[in-house]
Amino acid sequence: MAIIDLIQGPINVEALNKQLVDPKYGGIVTFVGTVRQWTDGIQTESINYTAYEEMALKQMHELAQTVEDTGSRVIMVHRLGHLELTDAAVYVGVASEHRSTAFGQCQMLMDQIKYKVPIWKEEIDTDKVRWGGIQDDKH
Amino acid sequence: MISIKLFAYLAEIVDLDEIKVEIAETEVTPVVIKAQVAAAYPVLKDYLKTVRFAVDQVFVEDDLMINVQEHHEYALIPPVSGG
Numbered sequence: 001m002a003i004i005d006l007i008q009g010p011i012n013v014e015a016l017n018k019q020l021v022d023p024k025y026g027g028i029v030t031f032v033g034t035v036r037q038w039t040d041g042i043q044t045e046s047i048n049y050t051a052y053e054e055m056a057l058k059q060m061h062e063l064a065q066t067v068e069d070t071g072s073r074v075i076m077v078h079r080l081g082h083l084e085l086t087d088a089a090v091y092v093g094v095a096s097e098h099r100s101t102a103f104g105q106c107q108m109l110m111d112q113i114k115y116k117v118p119i120w121k122e123e124i125d126t127d128k129v130r131w132g133g134i135q136d137d138k139h
Numbered sequence: 140m141i142s143i144k145l146f147a148y149l150a151e152i153v154d155l156d157e158i159k160v161e162i163a164e165t166e167v168t169p170v171v172i173k174a175q176v177a178a179a180y181p182v183l184k185d186y187l188k189t190v191r192f193a194v195d196q197v198f199v200e201d202d203l204m205i206n207v208q209e210h211h212e213y214a215l216i217p218p219v220s221g222g
Contacts, residue, residue, distance in 0.1 A: 033222045049221065052146050052214060055196035056221075078221055090222045110222060116198065118214075119221030120147035131148040132220025 002064035002074040006053055006119075008081045011088040016075050020095040025073065027099035029106040033090040035083050043126040049080045049089060052118040059117045067105045072096040076109060078119055089121075141207050143176065144214035149190070153180055166204045173201075176215070191216040 003019060013032055020028045035047050056078070064074040075093040083089055092110050096102040113119075121132040140159050150156045160175045169192035177184040191198050193214040194205060205211065 050147065051221070052144065052193075052196075052216070055193060055214070055216075058196050114219065114222045116219065117221055118146065118193075118216050118219050120217065121220045122147070131151075132218075 002061065002068055002076070004057060004060045004064055004075075005077045006051055006056060006080055007077060008079070011077055011079055011091050013088060013091060016077065016091055016093055019075060020073060020093050022073065022095060024097070025095040025102075026097055027102040028093065028095045029099070029102040030091065030093040031106055031110050032088050033110075035085050035087050035089060037085050042130075044085070044123050045126060046085065046124045047083050047089070048122040048124070049078070049083065050120050050122070051078070051080055053080075056117050056119055060113070063109055063112050063117075067094065067109060070096075070101070070105070072101065072105055074105075074109065076113070078113070078117075080119070141172070141211075141213055143172070144212070146214070147217045149183060149186060149215055149217055152182055152186070162207050165208050166206050168204060169199060169201045172205075172213070173215075186217070187215070189218055 017030060037044055060076050064076060067074050073095040077091045079089050092106055094102045094106040123130045140161055142157050142159050144157050145155060158180065160179050162175060173187045177187055193216050194211050196212065
């Protein structure tokens with residue numbers, strides 16, 4: 001059963017890693033997305049994450065199910081609220097029988113989170129506040 | 140009249156996390172609903188081109204016919220930016 005969560009506090013990466021360990025799996029791949037300071041000359045100070053929580057959880061469960069149906073184990077946790085530089089914003093972990101499956105599934109899940117899970121970042125940059133997902137400078 | 144949830148910058152622009160728009164027809168597509176939103180809230184119009192529509196927490200295509208007489212949860216979903 002996949003572990004899927006949206007949380008307000010820090011992501012406990014070590015504790016999540018341990019939950020992927022199982023004798024039946026030979027490969028564990030994890031991804032941790034953290035708050036980056038620089039993006040093309042723009043300096044970020046912190047990020048606020050918000051979500052359409054019910055839909056986000058539904059989408060994450062559906063994504064996880066497609067992977068767990070192959071026999072892998074999935075953990076996806078996204079942090080919401082105010083995050084500082086280097087804080088972990090998202091954790092995706094996949095445990096599979098073989099490494100190639102785990103690598104591919106972990107990347108697919110992360111790509112899909114960035115496409116279809118309704119979570120938004122509001123970047124507090126040194127020059128202004130920017131919403132993720134729009135390219136203009138209105139906000 | 141239907142209620143539509145707003146998120147991220149859409150909610151910020153109108154300072155509301157939910158709006159109500161009048162829909163005259165029984166069945167409409169998200170395209171029509173978005174047009175009604177743009178008419179009622181012109182400040183959102185430019186942003187709606189890249190916004191997806193969700194019914195009962197599922198993305199739907201812009202040409203799907205939706206019976207608005209039934210009880211549904213509607214939402215406008217700006218491009219997501221998690222991770």
